Amino acid sequence: MTNVVEMTGVVKRFGKVTALDGLDLTVAQGEVHGFLGPNGAGKSTTLRLLLGMLRSDGGSLQVLGLDPWRNVATLHRRLAYVPGDVALWPNLTGGEVIDLLGRLQGGQDPARRDDLLKMFDLDPTKKARAYSKGNRQKVALIAALATDAEVFLLDEPTSGLDPLMEDAFRGCVRELREQGRTVLLSSHILSEAEALSDRLSIIRAGKVVETGPLQQLRHLTRTSVTADVTTVPQGLELLTGVHDVVVAGQRISAQVEPSGLAPLMQALTAAGLHTLTSQPPTLEDLFLRHYGTNTTKAPAGAATSNPGHSNHG
Amino acid sequence: MGETLAGTGTLVRLGLRRDRWLLSLWILGFAAMAGSSASAGAGLFPDVASRIAAAETINATASMVALFGRVYDPTSLGALSMIKYTAFMTAVLAVLMVFVTIRHTRADEESGQLELLSGGRLGRNAPLAAALVISFGASLVLGLASGGALAATGLPAAGSFAFGLGWAATGMAFSAVAGLGAQLTTSARAATGLGVIVIAITYVLRAVGDLAQPGPSALSWLSPIGWNQQIRAYAGDNWWVLFLPLALCAALVPVTFFLRARRDLGAGLGEQRPGPAHGSLQGVWDLAVRLQFRMLAAWAVAVVLFGVVIGSLAGNVSQFLTSPNSQDLMKKLGGAQALTDAFMAAEIAIMGILAAAYGLGAVNHLRSEETAGHTEALLGTATTRARWATSHYVAALGGVALLMLLTGLSVGVGAGLALHDGSQVGRITLASLAQIPAAWVITSMALAIFGWAPRLTTAVWGLLVVFIALGEFGVLWNAPQWLMDLSPFQHSPLLPVGSGGVVSLVALIVTACVLAALGYAGWSRRDLTA
Structure with missing residues (x-):
């Protein structure tokens, strides 16, 4: 399988600020690749570099085997882009913008355009200044999806869309994958990337810190276990691979690494186990581990027992 | 309250x-x-x-x-x-x-x-x-x-x-x-x-x-x-x-x-009306014209009105000079025709400056489109940077030329009617067209700044004001000649246009080309910024 996007050690600086600090990213042909990271991690910068809108300060990058800085026109005939922050000309209608972008792209399918308008429930006769954020997003999405590009670069494409429209969007992405097209989908919405992506890359502070299929990333992280027992055993938090133990009455909850599951189960069984719920790790957990952010899920002390990702596995 | x-x-x-x-x-x-x-x-x-x-x-x-x-x-x-x-x-x-x-x-x-x-x-x-x-x-x-x-x-x-x-x-x-x-x-x-x-x-x-x-x-x-x-x-x-x-x-x-x-x-005060569901804009050229058209139309109307008024004053110019003192002055300056010409020349030069201001504003669309995020959407398609920049730049150059043509025709027709002399139209239009290259230099300067220092695009207005001030007040301020020569307007031939102006017109056009090339070079190597 060939790679559509190849980035090796890419550096991008804005003055003194280093936005990308040796970023490696590969997107294989025909896959939907989720590009996950919090705000300011460098997702949009990465996409703009891939579009030749920014110039890299180091490393190498190629899209479809071409240099995006030099071969803009050739490359862009084969790709479609939806910006993260869609700005439209206030005095043009949505329909006019879709047609303009389509023509600049090198042609779009009129039947497909009309289908998409229906699917996303967009009134193309409204002036862009009257559109809400979600509707502006739809204009850009329709313009991109109505083309027959090989590669789609989508920067947080569902921001502002309601759940119904998000669903329509997911349908479109699955369709693209069935047609063998490549999608690079940046997002901070975990469920979206989880539902759509074949592979994921996680970016933090300008570096890809983890990349691989979802299953592979999942097994690296912890399972969330909640159990009701007759007598609460002592020393659970001392077991290797068991973290964030919280005891509330007879209820115990903990975050468990794969290596800690067996010893924990033995201890819980011995303590008289009534009920047990275990949840597969969500991407939220991945984030928590990579960014070390505390939320209500993880007590304040968790940060100290939260080593860097290299210690896991 | x-x-x-x-x-x-x-x-x-x-x-x-x-x-x-x-x-x-x-x-x-x-x-x-x-x-x-x-x-x-x-x-x-x-x-x-x-x-x-x-x-x-x-x-x-x-x-x-x-x-x-x-x-x-x-x-x-x-x-x-x-x-x-x-x-x-x-x-x-x-x-x-x-x-x-x-x-x-x-x-x-x-x-x-x-x-x-x-x-x-x-x-x-x-x-x-x-x-x-x-x-x-x-x-x-x-x-x-x-x-x-x-x-x-x-x-x-x-x-x-x-x-x-x-x-x-x-x-x-x-x-x-x-x-x-x-x-x-x-x-x-x-x-x-x-x-x-x-x-x-x-x-x-x-x-x-x-x-x-x-x-x-x-x-x-x-x-x-x-x-x-x-x-x-x-x-x-x-x-x-x-x-x-x-x-x-x-x-x-x-x-x-x-x-x-x-x-x-x-x-605004008007209500929002629905527009066409299908667009007729074929590409960035159409878009640039669409974005600049209203402004150009307003300027064109203003220019024609101004031109006709100024032109129709041509007959009055020598009537001002009634005192023996000023009659004498008139003779020294070359007679009534020369005075009328000097008046027209001064007005046409002002119109040249205004046309330059239009060109500057029109080229600055590049920057306002970029900061608005519109450029990002366009460059995400198969449109190249050069093609997009050219669309606004050429539309601006064309607008400048159109405004000066309209100036020449309207002043010329006004003067022709006032002086009962149809030949005025031709020579005044020629004098008006001669102001285009200087205005193009300003237009191209805006492109150069856009290419190299996009955050300073509005500062070009300051530069334009400096050029105007040098032209108007340079002598008063005892500014050195080289400084005053920096202003492109200083090199525009004035009415009556002779063959002597050709060299400076060519020089102005070359300057505009160099500035434009500089602008393209900068734009092709810088990041898209907001």
């Missing part, structure tokens, strides 16, 4: 914080310019006889009267020294105040910044009130500082403050006009354009009024810029005239608040 004005103070502080450099520089600049001109005048006209001679020459020269107005007391040093500042620089000041007012009203509304703020404890009228407080306050400070600077040079204090307060009141009047304009349009660009058109009309009104014999006619009294001249600082100090611009403010401001109360945030 308290409910709708809540938060005005906060917004005023925010506005002053955002504009602290802009406003300080303009205020200092105007005060320094006034003061330096007054001291230069004292050196140039040391005695009463020299003043009378200079003042009579100005009053007898139609192009000077049309541009700057009359010296109402030939013996007054102040009236003579400040003649170029009474109408001309007042119009520049008015443009500044329109710009500042729109920046804090419609521009914030259009960009959505006001929506963000309106979520807070902010009354509906607060943004407009804050904008007016800022621009009224800036006008007043500018006027007082200039009055002080003038008085410091030794000119009579009363005249100095009459002059300064004249600037202040005129600045306020045009701030009020801009505030009203901001309620009518939905885009800041259109609102600014509206304000500039009003300034241009009032300028022409007073030009025509001042040219009447014995001037000024009622037309001058219809124009706020005319009022500023009729204060006659240092030549009688008609303080009561200051009430006219203030009365205009008092009339316009309530209407503005009334209109604001009738409309939604972000809306």
Whole structure:
């Protein structure tokens, strides 16, 4: 399988600020690749570099085997882009913008355009200044999806869309994958990337810190276990691979690494186990581990027992 | 009232914080310019006889009267020294105040910044009130500082403050006009354009009024810029005239608040109509033309009106010169035809500068499209950077050329009718077209700045003002020749256009090409920025 996007050690600086600090990213042909990271991690910068809108300060990058800085026109005939922050000309209608972008792209399918308008429930006769954020997003999405590009670069494409429209969007992405097209989908919405992506890359502070299929990333992280027992055993938090133990009455909850599951189960069984719920790790957990952010899920002390990702596995 | 004005103070502080450099520089600049001109005048006209001679020459020269107005007391040093500042620089000041007012009203509304703020404890009228407080306050400070600077040079204090307060009141009047304009349009660009058109009309009104014999006619009294001249600082100090611009403010401001109360945030006065579901724009060229068309159409109408008025004055020019003194002067200058030509040449040169300003504004679409995020959407398609930049650049060049062609034709037809001489159309059009290359240099300069220093694109306006000032005041300031030669307008051939101008025209076109190439080079290697 060939790679559509190849980035090796890419550096991008804005003055003194280093936005990308040796970023490696590969997107294989025909896959939907989720590009996950919090705000300011460098997702949009990465996409703009891939579009030749920014110039890299180091490393190498190629899209479809071409240099995006030099071969803009050739490359862009084969790709479609939806910006993260869609700005439209206030005095043009949505329909006019879709047609303009389509023509600049090198042609779009009129039947497909009309289908998409229906699917996303967009009134193309409204002036862009009257559109809400979600509707502006739809204009850009329709313009991109109505083309027959090989590669789609989508920067947080569902921001502002309601759940119904998000669903329509997911349908479109699955369709693209069935047609063998490549999608690079940046997002901070975990469920979206989880539902759509074949592979994921996680970016933090300008570096890809983890990349691989979802299953592979999942097994690296912890399972969330909640159990009701007759007598609460002592020393659970001392077991290797068991973290964030919280005891509330007879209820115990903990975050468990794969290596800690067996010893924990033995201890819980011995303590008289009534009920047990275990949840597969969500991407939220991945984030928590990579960014070390505390939320209500993880007590304040968790940060100290939260080593860097290299210690896991 | 308290409910709708809540938060005005906060917004005023925010506005002053955002504009602290802009406003300080303009205020200092105007005060320094006034003061330096007054001291230069004292050196140039040391005695009463020299003043009378200079003042009579100005009053007898139609192009000077049309541009700057009359010296109402030939013996007054102040009236003579400040003649170029009474109408001309007042119009520049008015443009500044329109710009500042729109920046804090419609521009914030259009960009959505006001929506963000309106979520807070902010009354509906607060943004407009804050904008007016800022621009009224800036006008007043500018006027007082200039009055002080003038008085410091030794000119009579009363005249100095009459002059300064004249600037202040005129600045306020045009701030009020801009505030009203901001309620009518939905885009800041259109609102600014509206304000500039009003300034241009009032300028022409007073030009025509001042040219009447014995001037000024009622037309001058219809124009706020005319009022500023009729204060006659240092030549009688008609303080009561200051009430006219203030009365205009008092009339316009309530209407503005009334209109604001009738409309939604972000809306203009007209209602939103649905547009076409399918677009006919074929590409970036169509888009550039579509984005620039309205502005160009407005300019074209203004240019034709201005041109016909100026042209029709051609017959009057030599009639000014009735005194034996000026008859003598006329002979020295080459007879009636030469005087008429000098008048037309001066007016056409001004139109050339205005066309350059249009070209500059049109090229700056590149930057405003980039910061608005529109460029990102376009460059995400198969459009190349060069192609997109060319669309706006060439549309700007074409607009400049069209405006100068219209200038030539309208002035020519006006003059032809006034002088019963059809041959005027051809030679005046030729003279008008000869101004295009200099305007293209300015247009290309804007492209070069866009390529290399995109954040400085608005500073090109400052450069344009410097060039204009060098042309108008360079001699007065004793500026060295090389400095004055930096201005492209210095090299435009004037009426009657002979073959001698060809070399400088070619040089100007080459300069424009070099600047454009520089601009493309910069644009092709820089990041897209917001």
